[in-house]
Amino acid sequence: MRAALSEPLATIPVAPSMSMFDPVFIGIDEFGHPAYLDLVYHNLLDAGEPGGGKSVLIQNLVGHAFLCHDFTPVLLDPKWVELGMWMEAAEAAGGVFIGPDIEAGLRVLRRLQKVMDRRYSWLVAHGRRKFLPSDLIKVIGIFIDELAYYTATTGTPEQQKEFIALVRDLVARGRACAMPVIAATQRPSVDIIPTSLRDLFGYRAAFRCTTPNSSDIILGHGWASAGFNAQTINPTTPGVFYLIAEGGIPELVKAAYLSDEQIHQLVDYVTWIRRTGESHPVSLAA
Amino acid sequence: MSKGSFGTPKHKGGLGRRHTSVAVIQHNVQYSYLRTAKITFYVVLAVVGLFAAVISTYYLHPLAAVPIGLVAGTIVGGLVAAVIAIWPVLRAIWWWLPEITFALLLVDGWVYLQDWTNPIITGVIYASIIAACGLIPFLRRYVLALAWCLIVRHRLRVCFASFLSADRHGHLPFIGVAKPIPVGERVWLWLRPGLSLEQLESQLGRIAVACWAASVTVTKARTSNAAVIYLDIKRRDVLGGLVGSPLTEELPTDVPAIIRPVPTLPAQLDLADVPDVDDTDPTERPAKKTGRAPAVNGTPAKTTPDNPDLDWI
Numbered sequence: 001m002r003a004a005l006s007e008p009l010a011t012i013p014v015a016p017s018m019s020m021f022d023p024v025f026i027g028i029d030e031f032g033h034p035a036y037l038d039l040v041y042h043n044l045l046d047a048g049e050p051g052g053g054k055s056v057l058i059q060n061l062v063g064h065a066f067l068c069h070d071f072t073p074v075l076l077d078p079k080w081v082e083l084g085m086w087m088e089a090a091e092a093a094g095g096v097f098i099g100p101d102i103e104a105g106l107r108v109l110r111r112l113q114k115v116m117d118r119r120y121s122w123l124v125a126h127g128r129r130k131f132l133p134s135d136l137i138k139v140i141g142i143f144i145d146e147l148a149y150y151t152a153t154t155g156t157p158e159q160q161k162e163f164i165a166l167v168r169d170l171v172a173r174g175r176a177c178a179m180p181v182i183a184a185t186q187r188p189s190v191d192i193i194p195t196s197l198r199d200l201f202g203y204r205a206a207f208r209c210t211t212p213n214s215s216d217i218i219l220g221h222g223w224a225s226a227g228f229n230a231q232t233i234n235p236t237t238p239g240v241f242y243l244i245a246e247g248g249i250p251e252l253v254k255a256a257y258l259s260d261e262q263i264h265q266l267v268d269y270v271t272w273i274r275r276t277g278e279s280h281p282v283s284l285a286a
Numbered sequence: 287m288s289k290g291s292f293g294t295p296k297h298k299g300g301l302g303r304r305h306t307s308v309a310v311i312q313h314n315v316q317y318s319y320l321r322t323a324k325i326t327f328y329v330v331l332a333v334v335g336l337f338a339a340v341i342s343t344y345y346l347h348p349l350a351a352v353p354i355g356l357v358a359g360t361i362v363g364g365l366v367a368a369v370i371a372i373w374p375v376l377r378a379i380w381w382w383l384p385e386i387t388f389a390l391l392l393v394d395g396w397v398y399l400q401d402w403t404n405p406i407i408t409g410v411i412y413a414s415i416i417a418a419c420g421l422i423p424f425l426r427r428y429v430l431a432l433a434w435c436l437i438v439r440h441r442l443r444v445c446f447a448s449f450l451s452a453d454r455h456g457h458l459p460f461i462g463v464a465k466p467i468p469v470g471e472r473v474w475l476w477l478r479p480g481l482s483l484e485q486l487e488s489q490l491g492r493i494a495v496a497c498w499a500a501s502v503t504v505t506k507a508r509t510s511n512a513a514v515i516y517l518d519i520k521r522r523d524v525l526g527g528l529v530g531s532p533l534t535e536e537l538p539t540d541v542p543a544i545i546r547p548v549p550t551l552p553a554q555l556d557l558a559d560v561p562d563v564d565d566t567d568p569t570e571r572p573a574k575k576t577g578r579a580p581a582v583n584g585t586p587a588k589t590t591p592d593n594p595d596l597d598w599i
């Protein structure tokens with residue numbers, strides 16, 4: 001693939017300047033204020049009707065992540081069309097893209113589990129409890145679109161169980177060692193995602209749902225009756241969702257929109273700088 | 287329990303009510319305030335009178351201290367009791383305070399200008415202010431938003447009076463200030479004893495209707511005090527527009543496009559092109575699954591039990 005860049009380039013690629021530890025812009029809230037997520041220390045579950053805008057939100061987060069110098073991508077998308085766009089970029093950044101192949105998914109999750117164990121050993125050795133930006137650690141962002149495909153649709157029940165167990169481990173332990181999980185699914189009910197896994201996500205985004213009950217499943221019990229009901233989101237405005245952060249009040253947010261052209265532009269750029277730019281070996285702080 | 291049930295015989299004895307007429311609520315509320323005012327008067331009279339008497343003995347003859355204590359106690363107690371007794375009136379004034387202030391300002395302004403200039407100029411000034419509010423878009427939006435705040439406070443009062451179950455004295459939430467927010471209005475409420483957030487939650491649909499709004503949310507305003515809450519009354523959809531992403535703003539434009547691997551494009555895209563045989567060709571599997579995934583995902587959702595608890599446990 002390097003052959004594509006045979007002729008010398010006129011400009012010198014600049015390294016991505018953002019950090020994964022920066023807040024991620026996701027859109028605007030009802031007051032017109034920009035809404036941000038703190039991705040490194042939180043896992044995000046986004047759920048809702050098909051066509052609600054889940055994948056667009058994930059694209060925003062992936063786009064931001066790729067512009068960060070300290071990001072290693074792990075992208076899983078059984079539908080190919082969303083995160084598959086980032087396949088080359090993921091390769092160039094030293095990460096992986098997995099399509100609708102649960103065995104490949106399991107392999108990468110097992111590898112991630114080992115990475116996590118090593119990172120915790122590093123933390124223990126330094127007497128610390130979590131990674132900080134000053135550690136110059138690579139943040140491994142695990143993005144899974146259509147989580148239900150791996151947990152309830154494809155593969156044998158054993159594979160699905162193992163997938164759930166591995167994701168649960170990453171969600172439960174990945175926070176402190178800079179390995180956030182961002183997953184999207186349509187309806188996170190028990191048959192698709194066990195409650196024990198669902199409840200571990202710190203951020204939940206509820207896109208339009210068909211019933212108040214579905215909304216409550218995503219946001220937590222009781223919010224629909226207080227008026228925070230994702231069923232009431234206007235179907236003509238995709239991309240609007242209720243976002244709840246640990247223990248807070250749900251906020252109505254409209255996600256920013258990235259068109260296909262913009263995503264291609266981003267992919268081209270991040271792939272180019274990663275292939276041609278100096279690859280700074282990032283070492284852990286001593 | 288709805289307010290209408292106060293006068294029913296079932297509650298009559300237990301709550302010490304004397305009348306069973308339709309107006310029993312109003313009477314009951316009035317009675318309760320008067321009684322509280324009376325008790326308060328005597329308590330304040332005793333306390334303040336005693337203090338005043340004791341303090342005045344330092345300066346006066348003990349015999350002179352007694353009337354002074356009585357007078358001081360009566361005045362302070364009377365004031366406090368009066369406030370309690372006319373509380374329903376004060377509350378009504380509070381409800382209409384913005385309107386009263388506005389009307390006073392209008393009239394005062396007119397009178398003030400009358401003293402300085404002739405009525406024609408005064409009229410012109412008033413007309414131009416009204417025209418400015420109506421014609422300048424920014425001002426018009428602001429004035430309309432403020433007007434909605436006024437309307438909403440009264441609508442809420444009507445709501446609470448008509449369907450919020452109150453305590454046995456008929457206490458309703460105290461309606462605080464309202465302020466415009468981009469989606470509508472935010473109104474602060476002070477819940478009186480006997481009320482709870484859950485009671486309002488169960489009436490949100492009715493409140494939205496009464497306020498001519500799309501939806502209403504209720505939220506605790508403080509973590510330290512459950513009595514302070516606010517209602518967000520939403521009537522405008524501000525999230526309809528497209529929000530652009532800033533990610534591509536600063537990218538250089540002369541980036542060479544990456545060569546994306548050109549997959550062999552499948553030509554047979556219809557159902558008839560796939561023969562009905564049990565093919566387990568591993569290279570074809572992902573492609574088939576991909577197309578089917580959403581439908582398969584959707585199916586289990588329908589079969590999930592309707593019982594919300596089952597879903598949760």
Ligand SMILES: Nc1ncnc2c1ncn2[C@@H]1O[C@H](COP(=O)(O)OP(=O)(O)O)[C@@H](O)[C@H]1O
Pocket residue numbers: 048049050051052053054055056057207238239240254255256257528529
């Ligand atoms: N934030 C947004 N702003 C504008 N349109 C959006 C937004 N999010 C989604 N859409 C529209 O909705 C469509 C479906 O979004 P998508 O993310 O694919 O839904 P999902 O993944 O939930 O099924 C998109 O193709 C786009 O046209």
Ligand SMILES: [Mg+2]
Pocket residue numbers: 054055082145
């Ligand atoms: Mg999608």
